[in-house]
Amino acid sequence: MNMKRPRRPLTLRDVSEASGVSEMTVSRVLRNRGDVSAATREKVLTAARTLGYVPNKIAGGLASQRVNLVAVVIPSLSNMVFPDVLGGISAELDDTGLQPVVGVTNYSPPREDAVLYDMLSWRPSGVILAGLEHNKAARAMLENAGLPVVEIMDVDGTPIDCAVGISHKRAGAEMAEEILNAGYRRIGFIGTHMPEDHRARKRLAGFEARLGEAGIALAAREFYQGGSSLLKGRELTERILSREPDLDFLYYSNDMIGAGGLMWCMEQGYDIPGKLGLAGFNGVELLDGLPMRLTTTDARRIDIGRRAARIVAGKEPKPEDGVVAFAPTFLPGDTIRSR
Amino acid sequence: MNMKRPRRPLTLRDVSEASGVSEMTVSRVLRNRGDVSAATREKVLTAARTLGYVPNKIAGGLASQRVNLVAVVIPSLSNMVFPDVLGGISAELDDTGLQPVVGVTNYSPPREDAVLYDMLSWRPSGVILAGLEHNKAARAMLENAGLPVVEIMDVDGTPIDCAVGISHKRAGAEMAEEILNAGYRRIGFIGTHMPEDHRARKRLAGFEARLGEAGIALAAREFYQGGSSLLKGRELTERILSREPDLDFLYYSNDMIGAGGLMWCMEQGYDIPGKLGLAGFNGVELLDGLPMRLTTTDARRIDIGRRAARIVAGKEPKPEDGVVAFAPTFLPGDTIRSR
DNA sequence: CGCAATCATGTTACCGTTATCGTGTCCGGC
DNA sequence: GCCGGACACGATAACGGTAACATGATTGCG
Numbered sequence A, B: 001m002n003m004k005r006p007r008r009p010l011t012l013r014d015v016s017e018a019s020g021v022s023e024m025t026v027s028r029v030l031r032n033r034g035d036v037s038a039a040t041r042e043k044v045l046t047a048a049r050t051l052g053y054v055p056n057k058i059a060g061g062l063a064s065q066r067v068n069l070v071a072v073v074i075p076s077l078s079n080m081v082f083p084d085v086l087g088g089i090s091a092e093l094d095d096t097g098l099q100p101v102v103g104v105t106n107y108s109p110p111r112e113d114a115v116l117y118d119m120l121s122w123r124p125s126g127v128i129l130a131g132l133e134h135n136k137a138a139r140a141m142l143e144n145a146g147l148p149v150v151e152i153m154d155v156d157g158t159p160i161d162c163a164v165g166i167s168h169k170r171a172g173a174e175m176a177e178e179i180l181n182a183g184y185r186r187i188g189f190i191g192t193h194m195p196e197d198h199r200a201r202k203r204l205a206g207f208e209a210r211l212g213e214a215g216i217a218l219a220a221r222e223f224y225q226g227g228s229s230l231l232k233g234r235e236l237t238e239r240i241l242s243r244e245p246d247l248d249f250l251y252y253s254n255d256m257i258g259a260g261g262l263m264w265c266m267e268q269g270y271d272i273p274g275k276l277g278l279a280g281f282n283g284v285e286l287l288d289g290l291p292m293r294l295t296t297t298d299a300r301r302i303d304i305g306r307r308a309a310r311i312v313a314g315k316e317p318k319p320e321d322g323v324v325a326f327a328p329t330f331l332p333g334d335t336i337r338s339r
Numbered sequence C: 001c002g003c004a005a006t007c008a009t010g011t012t013a014c015c016g017t018t019a020t021c022g023t024g025t026c027c028g029g030c
Numbered sequence D: 001g002c003c004g005g006a007c008a009c010g011a012t013a014a015c016g017g018t019a020a021c022a023t024g025a026t027t028g029c030g
Helices: A012-019 A023-031 A038-051 A057-064 A081-096 A109-120 A136-145 A168-181 A198-213 A230-243 A255-268 A285-289 A301-312 B012-019 B023-031 B038-051 B057-064 B081-096 B109-120 B136-145 B168-181 B198-213 B230-243 B255-268 B285-289 B301-312
Strands: A069-074 A099-104 A126-130 A149-154 A162-166 A187-192 A220-224 A249-252 A277-279 A296-298 A323-326 A329-331 B069-074 B099-104 B126-130 B149-154 B162-166 B187-192 B220-224 B249-252 B277-279 B296-298 B323-326 B329-331
Touching: A012 A023, A012 A038, A023 A038, A057 B057, A069 A081, A069 A109, A081 A099, A081 A301, A099 A109, A109 A126, A109 A136, A126 A301, A149 A198, A149 A301, A162 A168, A162 A301, A168 A198, A168 A249, A168 A277, A168 A296, A168 A329, A187 A198, A187 A230, A220 A230, A230 A249, A230 A255, A230 B285, A249 A255, A255 A277, A255 A285, A255 B285, A285 B230, A285 B255, A301 A323, B012 B023, B012 B038, B023 B038, B069 B081, B069 B109, B081 B099, B081 B301, B099 B109, B109 B126, B109 B136, B126 B301, B149 B198, B149 B301, B162 B168, B162 B301, B168 B198, B168 B249, B168 B277, B168 B296, B168 B329, B187 B198, B187 B230, B220 B230, B230 B249, B230 B255, B249 B255, B255 B277, B255 B285, B301 B323
Parallel strands: A069 A099, A069 A126, A126 A149, A149 A162, A162 A323, A187 A220, A187 A249, A249 A277, B069 B099, B069 B126, B126 B149, B149 B162, B162 B323, B187 B220, B187 B249, B249 B277
Antiparallel strands: A296 A329, B296 B329
């Protein structure tokens, strides 16, 4: 194709000279905007192609004061929850010309501030970020930025602009309800010890609240640090059950450790769900292939991603009261007694 | 803090006026560049903070002709392989001021072209992309872009600029070697039917080549479409074993379906690894908590991510011959007979 | 046939920041 | 007291596009 290696990066001017029209016309052709005759369009396109011109969005963005990016700020990649959310977002953004850009905070508020600062410095068209709890600095930035902000995953709190998610308090309460209805009474909880994982905290709160209404208290709880894995689930389950052997139900703060616990209990020959019930949270695809299907709650991740994307893309208006609450869905699975 | 909601976005000029110095000086303060007295620095910083000013990287990037982004282009998020690679990249980029931006191609070459085009239009400082096989258009873009390009995961081929990865032919061959050494002879393969998954293809090629040297041919093969999941692994395993009941080994193209197969075989009461051996590929963390540890090959994803990042960041020079080949590492697990 | 509307293109003025160079001040040394 | 250099800062001109308006050519229509 083009034989000479252009050491100076190509600009509109190069294409304009190569095709004998003004830079403006080239710009119009490349963006399909405004009237250009079929003939010139063709000339310009071939010129651009043979030169190997790639438009400069930095310059374009500055000139037009518009950038086709949506900042997506989430706490972690490692959970299997993220790809679903992002999947929903991308699917919905696909036909809007908008593009998601992901930032990861590792559940660290200072890091969230930094990531947001960085993202906002690109002047994106919108922000989707996980959670309702943010530093004052972060809130201020977002309020001042003057762009659509959708906080996702959680609706238990006050959104900056608007929120799309589920109530984790409700998810916890509903799981407690199901467990109690199934007749379990000595219930243990296993979860991460992360002060910044507010959603896990709220689930536990809702869970305990409902138990409390029934006059029941958690019989045991076990916390862990760091990421979730099957292995961690095994260890913690062994630990909690050796400490409190007569537990009849274990509620895990996510499916991954729940599945690990399930593996361990099955190996140990526990009667599941007869003598011991298990439940996790999220509804990840992983569970579908396990020897038993873990009882869990579908966190509606794809729906949340889609809806959030629709809002930042302006495909639908922000909700009246600023909140879109999906219903967390109980998935019975095989690890809870059915009535 | 600032009471009036500024509808016009803040610029350096606002900070400059608020602090009584020139925009240039504000810029210097905010970037820690050039000589500024401690007093002015302080004034500027407080002004910026109280206004809630966030720099505009669009304008900055245009002016300085530098953008602190590294484009990372990968085929998929869903495999558990991606977070590891990105983890390695982020870890190594963290202290360089560079930031990864991810694009996903879904194993579609036209989509890869589009994603690259889009990424390059942001004029990033470097590109990391998976695989060595690309459309002519993609290769041309990357060659013309005049920036460091690191192709990762694979080294069986000719890199555009340089490559960091493992040889999948070798990974396949070494697994074949281990299987043969363990005495298995009637071997089946289960993998995705994706013409664009070149690495899976190369592994299979290397695998069959080594079997061929021993005078053995694959006794059966089963392909599937779409993403990998435990469930898919179960189905395919059932199918291949009902078709060819006397297989004594199953080689899976990834750990996820391998684990699914393992689950199914265990439930069916197969004697593993005595009568039937199983192996996957990748070495994902997931395997650590399964009832048996699946035999697999560590694809060195974190190492690859780190090394690629070091190269684009200029922390280390490009390799002489353009290639950094890590050794795929055999992980025996529990699903292959040990000698 | 004349005039306005439409089409196809060009001109000009930014967009918000940084590179570069220039200017004024202060200080020490001889 | 003069000079050179470090220091602290400002003025100006890009950077590569696009919005908005201007222009010339063509067309439609009464």
